[in-house]
Amino acid sequence: MKNRTMASSRPSTARKDTGPTQRGQCSKRVSILDAAANVFCREGFSGASIDEIAIEACVSRQTIYNHYREKETLFVAVIEDVMERANAALFSTLSTFPDKPDNLQRDLSEFAIRLTTNCICNQDGKFLRRLVQTEGERYPHLFEGWRQQGPCKISTTLGALFAKLSHRGALRIDDFDLAARQFLALVNADLQMIYLFGGKPTEDELKSAADNAVDTFLRAYGPRERENSAPPAPILVAVS
Amino acid sequence: MKNRTMASSRPSTARKDTGPTQRGQCSKRVSILDAAANVFCREGFSGASIDEIAIEACVSRQTIYNHYREKETLFVAVIEDVMERANAALFSTLSTFPDKPDNLQRDLSEFAIRLTTNCICNQDGKFLRRLVQTEGERYPHLFEGWRQQGPCKISTTLGALFAKLSHRGALRIDDFDLAARQFLALVNADLQMIYLFGGKPTEDELKSAADNAVDTFLRAYGPRERENSAPPAPILVAVS
DNA sequence: GTAAAATTAGACACTATTGTCTAAAACGTC
DNA sequence: GACGTTTTAGACAATAGTGTCTAATTTTAC
Numbered sequence: 001m002k003n004r005t006m007a008s009s010r011p012s013t014a015r016k017d018t019g020p021t022q023r024g025q026c027s028k029r030v031s032i033l034d035a036a037a038n039v040f041c042r043e044g045f046s047g048a049s050i051d052e053i054a055i056e057a058c059v060s061r062q063t064i065y066n067h068y069r070e071k072e073t074l075f076v077a078v079i080e081d082v083m084e085r086a087n088a089a090l091f092s093t094l095s096t097f098p099d100k101p102d103n104l105q106r107d108l109s110e111f112a113i114r115l116t117t118n119c120i121c122n123q124d125g126k127f128l129r130r131l132v133q134t135e136g137e138r139y140p141h142l143f144e145g146w147r148q149q150g151p152c153k154i155s156t157t158l159g160a161l162f163a164k165l166s167h168r169g170a171l172r173i174d175d176f177d178l179a180a181r182q183f184l185a186l187v188n189a190d191l192q193m194i195y196l197f198g199g200k201p202t203e204d205e206l207k208s209a210a211d212n213a214v215d216t217f218l219r220a221y222g223p224r225e226r227e228n229s230a231p232p233a234p235i236l237v238a239v240s
Numbered sequence: 241m242k243n244r245t246m247a248s249s250r251p252s253t254a255r256k257d258t259g260p261t262q263r264g265q266c267s268k269r270v271s272i273l274d275a276a277a278n279v280f281c282r283e284g285f286s287g288a289s290i291d292e293i294a295i296e297a298c299v300s301r302q303t304i305y306n307h308y309r310e311k312e313t314l315f316v317a318v319i320e321d322v323m324e325r326a327n328a329a330l331f332s333t334l335s336t337f338p339d340k341p342d343n344l345q346r347d348l349s350e351f352a353i354r355l356t357t358n359c360i361c362n363q364d365g366k367f368l369r370r371l372v373q374t375e376g377e378r379y380p381h382l383f384e385g386w387r388q389q390g391p392c393k394i395s396t397t398l399g400a401l402f403a404k405l406s407h408r409g410a411l412r413i414d415d416f417d418l419a420a421r422q423f424l425a426l427v428n429a430d431l432q433m434i435y436l437f438g439g440k441p442t443e444d445e446l447k448s449a450a451d452n453a454v455d456t457f458l459r460a461y462g463p464r465e466r467e468n469s470a471p472p473a474p475i476l477v478a479v480s
Numbered sequence: 481g482t483a484a485a486a487t488t489a490g491a492c493a494c495t496a497t498t499g500t501c502t503a504a505a506a507c508g509t510c
Numbered sequence: 511g512a513c514g515t516t517t518t519a520g521a522c523a524a525t526a527g528t529g530t531c532t533a534a535t536t537t538t539a540c
Contacts, residue, residue, distance in 0.1 A: 028517085044374055046287035049497065060518045065499065129436075133370055134284055136437045143437070151433055175452075178430075182456055185429035189421045193391055196369075197376045197383070212415075216422055219460035268487085289527060300488045305529065487536065498525080506517070 010034065010085065031057040032064055036078045041127045044134055045075055076142060079131065083146040086124045090150055093118045097161045104170055104222075105214055112187045112210035120188070121200055129195060155180045162221075171221050179221055186213035250274065250325065271297040272304055276318045281367045284374055285315055316382060319371065323386040326364045330390055333358045337401045344410055344462075345454055352427045352450035360428070361440055369435060395420045402461075411461050419461055426453035 010030065035057035039048045050071060054061040068074035093114050098107035119125055128146075136143050159176035162183070166173045173179045190209040194201050201209070250270065275297035279288045290311060294301040308314035333354050338347035359365055368386075376383050399416035402423070406413045413419045430449040434441050441449070 042377075044284045044286060046284060050499085051497080062500095062519080063517060066516080070499070071497095130373055132436055133438070134374055137282075140437075147433070147437075178452055181429045182426055182452075185425040185432070186422055189425035190418075192425070193387070196372055197380075197387075198373070212418055212422070216460045220456045221459070290529085291527080302489080302530095303487060306486075310529070311527095482540090483538100484540100485536105485538075488534080490532090490534105492531080493529095495528080496526085499523095501522075502520090504518080504520105507515080509513085509515100510511100 028057075028059055028063060029067055031059055032067060032074070033078055033081050035059075036074055037082055037123075037127055040075060040078060041123075041130055044130075045071075050074075076139075079135075079139075079142055082124050082127050083143075083150070086119065086128055087146065087150045089122075089124070090119050090154055091157070094154065094157055094161075097158070099161070099164065101165070101170065104165075105218060108217070109207075109210040109214045112183075112213055113206050115184075116187060116191065116201070116206055116210070120191075120195070121206070126195075126198065130198075154184070158183065169223060172223060173221050179217075182220075183213070183217055186217055189213065268297075268299055268303060269307060271299055272307060272314070273318055273321050275299075276314055277322055277363075277367055280315060280318060281363075281370055284370075285311075290314075316379075319375075319379075319382055322364050322367050322371075323383075323390070326359065326368055327386065327390045329362075329364070330359050330394055331397070334394065334397055334401075337398070339401070339404065341405070341410065344405075345458060348457070349447075349450040349454045352423075352453055353446050355424075356427060356431065356441070356446055356450070360431075360435070361446070366435075366438065370438075394424070398423065409463060412463060413461050419457075422460075423453070423457055426457055429453065 032053065036048070036053045039053045039056060042048075043052070050061055050064055053074075054064055057064075064074065068077055096111065096114055098104075098111055101107040132143055155177045158180035159178075162171060162173055162179050163176040165171045166176065171179075187210060188195070190212060191201050191205070194205070272293065276288070276293045279293045279296055282288075283292070288311075290301055290304055293314075294304055297304075304314065308317055336351065336354055338344075338351055341347040372383055395417045398420035399418075402411060402413055402419050403416040405411045406416065411419075427450060428435070430452060431441050431445070434445070
């Protein structure tokens with residue numbers, strides 16, 4: 001028997017009960033969705049076989065066909081499941097943005113680490129990077145909603161948060177959405193290659209990437225009186 | 241009959257003649273490699289069928305098996321072909337870096353546009369993004385050489401170029417490789433989502449992305465006396 | 481023009497996969 | 511413990527793909 005080798009980032013909240021029954025069957029549905037996510041992520045849509053998913057989910061093949069009429073139905077269900085979870089994680093993490101930073105440099109860096117850890121480096125993030133890229137053109141409508149609610153919204157939401165800091169004098173930004181996109185880009189600058197090869201950055205790599213990003217971000221958008229590289233005394237931006 | 245629908249970015253240079261003969265056969269090899277690249281890119285390795293490639297290359301299936309013993313051999317050949325071309329384009333473009341900038345802002349922006357146009361937005365770039373991500377874990381050794389010679393080298397090469405500018409006082413950079421990675425990240429900040437969905441940015445989008453990137457890059461790393469955006473009286477923090 | 485080489489279409493065996501069907505077993509509820 | 515539901519294993523037809531083989535045809539080289 002094969003256990004789930006790669007734990008999904010599924011939270012323990014109750015799930016939609018659109019299945020045959022509510023209780024014992026629900027866990028089957030979860031098993032299937034998790035296993036299918038892993039296999040689809042590893043093999044792509046056409047490379048994944050229902051049998052492989054069944055084995056990985058410790059479920060008979062027929063059970064999969066009972067729950068999801070055909071392969072494509074299952075695929076769509078998996079995508080929607082992962083997207084929903086990913087967006088939830090995204091906004092949950094966004095809510096931890098340092099509105100009233102004690103130490104802007106440190107607080108932004110820690111926020112960046114949370115962002116990468118919870119939203120980009122986890123299994124769901126990897127799944128979406130892969131599947132959106134390979135199947136995005138084939139199922140345009142499927143991912144459109146996620147794009148609107150996720151990546152597109154994150155720029156404006158994060159932009160609004162930067163705007164607040166800006167109005168309080170902690171940052172000097174003209175175009176908030178642009179600054180948000182650039183913040184995200186800088187955070188991932190050192191990690192792109194790791195993502196591309198399906199790897200997972202170490203904690204040290206994450207911290208260093210975040211520090212580098214915030215450093216440069218503040219060089220560009222920080223308050224004017226900020227020193228530029230290695231000032232001995234940290235400048236505390238304490239705005240009411 | 242179906243013509244090649246998507247022109248490859250193949251240059252008209254002579255090709256390695258490792259095939260059965262040199263002349264007429266060479267063009268068949270090229271047709272096959274181009275068609276296979278398109279189909280693999282569109283369908284992934286397991287989704288691509290030899291028949292489909294044969295039709296798209298206007299070649300009989302048997303001819304493909306004559307040149308490349310089996311599907312995987314063809315796949316590896318395609319990968320190597322694309323990687324070689326992509327790296328060539330990369331370093332060819334790097335050689336147009338503005339060593340002696342007339343107008344740093346403008347010259348860097350135009351350089352950034354060349355970089356995205358010639359190396360990232362073309363068919364080879366799309367192919368590599370997709371295939372490295374989906375098959376990179378399955379064929380680690382295959383892509384390792386490309387990573388060493390391409391993406392890894394570009395940071396250090398571009399970093400060295402920034403170092404030159406820095407020593408001449410045009411930039412103020414501590415970590416040149418990091419600045420190079422961040423430059424690339426900023427250039428792609430506005431384009432990531434387009435890439436992810438397999439799209440191609442318009443010329444306007446490319447220009448705007450480049451301008452935004454260079455703007456922020458220079459805010460962070462530009463010479464100290466640089467104006468920052470629209471403050472009436474710039475406050476110069478003159479620290480020796 | 482001729483000979484060698486390459487290409488082609490078609491048939492072929494083999495394998496893998498999808499999706500259906502059935503009867504037996506396990507499960508949960510009352 | 512009996513009932514209805516869900517799950518299971520296995521067989522099954524249908525389809526699609528890989529890789530081989532052959533004989534005819536075309537292309538290329540000399």
